[in-house]
Amino acid sequence: MDLNALRVFERVAATGSFTATARHFHRAVSSVSRQIASLEESLGQQLLYRHTRAVTLTEAGLRYYQDVREILEQLDLATEALMAPDTEPSGVLRLNAPVAFGQRQIMPILHHFQQRYPAIKVELMLTDQLTDPVREGIDITFRVGELADTTLVARRLAPMNYVVAAAPSYLQHTGAPNTPDDLSQHNCLLYQGEMGRQRWYFYHPEQPQPITCKVDGSLYSNDAGSLVQAALMGQGFVMFPTWLIADELASKKLLPVLEAWRCEVAPGKRDIHVLYAQRRLHTRKVSVFLDHLFEMVGPVPPWDNWRERRLSGGSN
Structure with missing residues (x-):
């Protein structure tokens, strides 16, 4: 054969x-x-x-x-x-991630990883469609949000921390909302994907039940980057995770509002997970990448330190 x-x-x-x-x-x-x-x-x-x-x-x-x-x-x-005992980790590492998360966060991690392990080549497949990692021959898959039932190992990488924000020019014109209910009077730019149009939920420390806000606006899109660009131009508010807009928050191009509230796009807390088959953990290319990944992300992901960067002038 x-x-x-x-x-x-x-x-x-x-x-x-x-x-x-x-x-x-x-x-x-x-x-x-x-x-x-x-x-x-x-x-x-x-x-x-x-x-x-x-x-x-x-x-x-x-x-x-x-x-x-x-x-x-x-x-x-x-x-x-x-x-393996006598050789540098090598081979082709196949990764799958959502488009925006891959562009914003995985690429910098890969850059450092491949400097550290130059013999490992990487195939990075970015798609917002759910893929079957086993069928597609993917070594490691990144999933943002809720996990479907899977036979794969799922390790929590980081929480999804959402922020409601707008450009200074928009806030100068309209003022900032004092409560989530005030958003009904504002232009809210909404992500619209496979799960339908984005909904905004708010949790307050003194209230156990979330508030579901009726928000609407002049622009819906299935591309998060386009909505961020519209917000930067002063068109309205967006609610996105820090991994997507940390740079804009740190540089004060977008200003957060309603910081006393925890905001979500679904009831409950959402996380970022890393999925892989248990047997793939025995390959050095997978094990060294996972070690590198969790080392770089750490207990507090770099995209969640935007407040500190803001105080220091927005530098990395």
């Missing part, structure tokens, strides 16, 4: 695409197609249905994929365990 053919089949099955697989292995699509056809011929089984725009697994292909994926992972683990 050709081991390379099994690796090609695993990638086609995981991505549902000959093109993506060819790109992954830096080969021609026709070469990938021929290798899959040869594998099917040697097995005497059709493994894939070829459609115009996608590739799906047959019933036999699904069973074979599940077994092959497990075997390849075990082989990689065994190889790395044999070589």
Whole structure:
């Protein structure tokens, strides 16, 4: 059995695409197609249905994929365990994160990580769509907000601390709200994603139940960055986590309001988690990245120190 053919089949099955697989292995699509056809011929089984725009697994292909994926992972683990004591961590580390979180927070962490471990290459997939880490062959997945049931290990990385803020120019024109109810008289710029339009909840230390505010405004968007830009131009209030707007808060380009209240976009407290399969923790590339990640984030994430940066003039 050709081991390379099994690796090609695993990638086609995981991505549902000959093109993506060819790109992954830096080969021609026709070469990938021929290798899959040869594998099917040697097995005497059709493994894939070829459609115009996608590739799906047959019933036999699904069973074979599940077994092959497990075997390849075990082989990689065994190889790395044999070589690891005398070599620098290496290989390709595959990460998945939401778009804005990846751009704002994961990229700086990756920059330092790859300076520290130059032999590790990284594939960073940024998407706001929920992905199946096992099927996609992802080593580590970052999830923001609530977690669905999963067989993966889920480690809490940091809390989601939200802030309501607006540009100085907006506040000079309208004044700051004194209570969450006052926001009904303001222009609130709302994120609108797969879960619908953002809702704003407020918790006060003296009140156990949250206040649900009826907020509205002139702009809705599924792109958080666009809403931040609108707020910076003085269009209205946004409610976003500190990992997204810490720099703007530290530089006073956005000013926080209602700081006596804890604000959320859903009832309860939301967190950022890191997900990975337990067996992947035995690979050095995964274990050293997790160590580096938690070392850099620390007990208080760097994006939550915006108040201190603000007092010192906004420097990092």
